[in-house]
Amino acid sequence: MIVYFGRTWFVQKLNEFLLSDEIGEDSWRTGEGSLPFESCKKHTGVQPKTINRKQPGRYHLDSYEQSTRRLRPVETEDIAIKVTNGYFSWGSGLATLSNIDIRIPTGQLTMIVGQVGCGKSSLLLAILGEMQTLEGKVHWSNRNRYSVAYAAQKPWLLNATVEENITFGSPFNKQRYKAVTDACSLQPDIDLLPFGDQTEIGERGINLSGGQRQRICVARALYQNTNIVFLDDPFSALDIHLSDHLMQEGILKFLQDDKRTLVLVTHKLQYLTHADWIIAMKDGSVLREGTLKDIQTKDVELYEHWKTLMNRQDQELEKDMEADQTTLERKTLRRAMYSREAKAQMEDEDEEEEEEEDEDDNMSTVMRLRTKMPWKTCWRYLTSGGFFLLFLMIFSKLLKHSVIVAIDYWLATWTSEGSINNSGKADQTYYVAGFSILCGAGIFLCLVTSLTVEWMGLTAAKNLHHNLLNKIILGPIRFFDTTPLGLILNRFSADTNIIDQHIPPTLESLTRSTLLCLSAIGMISYATPVFLVALVPLGVAFYFIQKYFRVASKDLQELDDSTQLPLLCHFSETAEGLTTIRAFRHETRFKQRMLELTDTNNIAYLFLSAANRWLEVRTDYLGACIVLTASIASISGSSNSGLVGLGLLYALTITNYLNWVVRNLADLEVQMGAVKKVNSFLTMESENYEGTMDPSQVPDHWPQEGEIKIHDLCVRYENNLKPVLKHVKAYIKPGQKVGICGRTGSGKSSLSLAFFRMVDIFDGKLPTECSHWLCGTISKLPLHTLRSRLSIILQDPILSVVPLVNPECKCTDDRLWEALEIAQLKNMVKSLPGGLDAVVTEGGENFTTASIDMPLFSEGILVECDTVPNLLAHKNGLFSTLVMTNK
Structure with a gap:
């Protein structure tokens, strides 16, 4: 009944999902079925995800002269996309975008600009039909929207090769x-990837840097043969050199030579002179639309703001290009991808191993290895629960099954004696008392055995999880760079779930069925000793049956898991990249791929079910042979009818026992793979967390002045990789504001990680505050002491599901509001529901990329330079001011 209602609940939830609203073709084209216009005006509002309620500060910009390139006149028939009286929402009923009236010329470059959170990205998504249309229409040049090449602000990549992406x-x-x-x-x-463009980039592009992921997404949009291209802030993760090259060679030359319609969301206002059409946004509405010349004429103040900023950005570009024109960009990947030399070395080693394996391997060796039980892994699991519990479990199980056999034997003896001697009342009392004592002991031992098995399983799972968690927490940063997040999560989810819930009952069922099977064979042999003659061939047959079934079952189980993993990964990738997939109109391709992966997984499961049926048929034949042999042996065997009957009874039940012995043995072999995977993490080398200095030797206020001396610092991510920093020397005086500059991949982030001892410092020294109480490198400090005294804003901003800017709850509300006011985020946080207690979704998804950096700044002391490109130009000035004034 419980199972029935549980399944009914799942069906109900599935039905609710199927009945939920869908994005249809009509919403892409005309916005039919929208809410009344009066309702839109009544409920006009904004969402924290895309709209900054705070009044924008004045631009601090600057600019080139108006482009001399002749523009084609924008006639009515030259409009690719037109939005009239548009009100769009994310589904809450509040209009995130309001009063949108824009047009996008055909075959020209349209730029969308505006401050952080004004709705630029939302405007692209509204045009693509990803937002709910409250009022208005989106008109396309064709009746049906064709494919649109779209590169999102947050790069989305497939777990495939670079070429396939x-x-x-x-x-x-x-x-x-x-x-x-x-x-x-x-x-x-x-060229630096181990297999070139055929290299698998990993889940979510884990093996690539942020700039590389961004450029691959842009390359995907450029490669597609579409008439319309949407690029959402493609320069956010790129340095000035790469941004300028992409603009000149990718957008201006490559796209416009094909006469394609391009819509570009950008913060790089120095590129405005290349725009044929400009859409300026403010607080979810269109502030101004037209050519740069039109805006210069109609909105002088806005144009002057842009002009100031563009001149400043142009000067920064010239300084950066003059600073290092000839330096080659060192493309050492932060994810520590192997170089070509490492690839060649790796291939040579693989060839040597293959040659050795070819000499030794044969079919018998392979079969022996495949049928070998992972006894070492089983022993590690059993000992994880403690030797005392292991001994208690084995002893209680043996004693329990001995009592069970004794009960059956007692009944058989009682029956035989009663039929022969017609025992009196005294004899009956003796047998009843003995039977009662054995039954009471059996009940007690069953309870003890159940508690012992559960206790041991719980203790073993708890100890393995505790050890795994400690290893992950103390793991080196290189481990997280090279290990996919999904693999780590799988250890704590699927593998831990198997250890918690599957191994204990499987182990208990295996021991129970094995002991019952041995008890049955022992009882049959005792009742009819002639059965021992047939036991040898039956045992040989059973051995080969379980041997081949275990091999097939293990392979089929692995096949089922291996075909299920691509299915889950494809579903996860599809759900994450739905906007891009729908923009490209590749829904059919991804749906077909999903069906193919589902069919492949179902075929594997079908074969696994067929293997179980194969086992049942063979064990039934074997059980029938045992019953036949026991029956024939009983004809000329013992005259004790009770024992003969007991032997035949055990023979009838042994078929089921044999079946479950083999099944549980195969299941346990597969499930022990989870223990083996967890143990592989437990062998990982941990960070030198303790250091060589006692924490009591470090003053409470260290570092007080912030003096840093770097002497011949050499850093690498692994012992077998080339150094990413070579003989770096620097001296930073107390109170200085230092900027670390360089091209992409030059080692800026690696240098900052060296301060936190997150990379391997194999040569040189990095002392801080070298004085009479501390003169040495930071490698002497305990990691907790070192990292708790420094702060950093990461290159990829991160917000977790914790209080907004006070995760450790060490500051008062007044101090928090003061920090937010310095970062000019006080008004925005006040507008959020709950203020400082506002819910931050996973990864800070309800904040724009640029907005995430500013709350983190209030926590930071050490700031990476790559945080700045995520900010608007006028925010860059604010950011610089905050850095210079921060003490």
């Missing part, structure tokens, strides 16, 4: 592919 299902054209990779400056990065 760029072509994205389109036919491979070598000439076009080469032109796209050159336009996006990807060829140098591809």
Whole structure:
């Protein structure tokens, strides 16, 4: 009954999902079925996700002269997209975008600009039909919207090769592919990958840097043969050199030579002079629309703001280009991808191993290894629960099954004696008393055995999880760079779930069925000793049956798991990249791929079920042979009818026992793989967390002045990789504001990580506050002491589901409001529901990328320079001011 209602609940939840609203073709084109216009005006509002309620500060910009390139006149028939009287929402009923009236010319470059959170990205998504249309219409040049090449602000990549991510299902054209990779400056990065563009980039592009992921997404949009291209802030993760190259070679030359319609969301206002059409946004509405010349004429104040900023950005570009024109960009990946030399060395080692294996391997060796039980892993699991519990479990189980056999034997003896001697009342009392004592002992031992098995399983799972958690917490940063997040989560979810819930009952069922099977064979042999003659061939047959079934079951189980993993990964990737998939109109392709992966997984499961049926048939035959042998042996065997009957009874039940012995043995072998995977993490080398200095030797206020001396610092991510920093020397005086500059991959982030001892410092010294109480390197300090005294704003901003800017609850509300006011976020946080107690979703998804950096700044002391590109130009000035004034 409980199972029935549980399944009914699942069906109900599935039905609710199927009945939920869908994005239809009509909403893409005309916005039919929208709410009344009066309702839109009544409920007009904004969402913290995309709208900054705070009044924007004045721009501090600057600019080039108006482009002299002749523009084509924008006629009515030259409009690719037109939005009239548009009100769009994310589903809450409040209009995130309001009063949108824009047009996007055909075959021209349209730029959308505005401050952080004004709704630029939301405008692109509204045009693509990803937002709910409250009022208004979106008109396309064609009746049905065709494919749109879309590169999102947050890069979305498939767990596939670089080439597959760029072509994205389109036919491979070598000439076009080469032109796209050159336009996006990807060829140098591809050359450093171990297998070039055939390298698997990992889940969510884990093996690539942020800039590389961004450029691959842009390359995918450029490669597609579409008339319309949407690029959402493609320069956010790129340095000035790469941004300028992408703008010149990728956007202006490559796209506009094809006469494609391009919509570009950007904060790089120095590129405004290349725009044919400009849409300026403010607080979810269109502030101004037109050419740069039109805005210069109609909105002088806005144009002057832009002009100031563009001149400043132009000067920064010239200084940066003059600073290092000849320095080669060191493309050492932060994810520590192997170089070509490492690849060649790796291939040589693989060839040597293959040669050795070819000499030794044969079919018998392979079969022996495949049928070998992982006894070492089983022993590690059993000993994880403690030797006392292991001894108690084995002893209680043996004693329990001995009592069970004794009960059956007692009944058989009682029956035989009663039928022969017609025992009196005294004898009956003796047998009743003995039977009662044995039954009471059996009940007690069953309770003890159940408690012991559960206790041991719980203790073993708890100890393994505790050890795994400690290893992960103390793991080196290199481990997290090279290990996919999904693999780590799988250890704490699927593998831990198997250890918690599956191994204990499987182990208990295996021991129970094995002992019952041995008890049955022992009782049959005792009742009819002739049965021992047939036991040998039956045992040989059973051995081969379980041997081949275990091999097949293990392989099929692994096949089922291996076919299920791509299915889950594809579903996860599809759900994460739905906006991009729908923009490209590749829904059918991804749906077909989902069905193919589902069919592949179902086939594997079907074969696994067929293997179980194969086992049942064979064990039934074997059980029938045992019953037949026991029956024939009883004809000329003992005259004790009770024992003969007991032997035949055990023979009838042994079929089921044999079946479960083999099944549980195969299941346990597969489930022990989870223990083996967890143990593989437990062998990982931990960080030197303690250091060589006692925490009591470090003053409470260290570092008080912030003096830093770097002497011949050499840093690498692993012992077998080349150094990413070589003989770095620097001296930073107390109170100085230091900027670390360099091109992408030059080692800026690696240097900052060296301060926190998150990378391998294999040579040189990095002393801080070198004085009479401390003169040495930071390697002497305990890691907790070192990292608790420094702060950092990461290159990829992170917000977790904790209080907004006070995760450790060490500051008062007044101090928090003061920090937010310095970061000019006080008004925005006040507008959030709950203020300082506002819920921050996972990864800070309800904040824009640029907004995330500013709350983190209030916590930071050490700031990475790559945080700045995520901010608007006028925010860059604020950011610089905050750095210079922060004490």
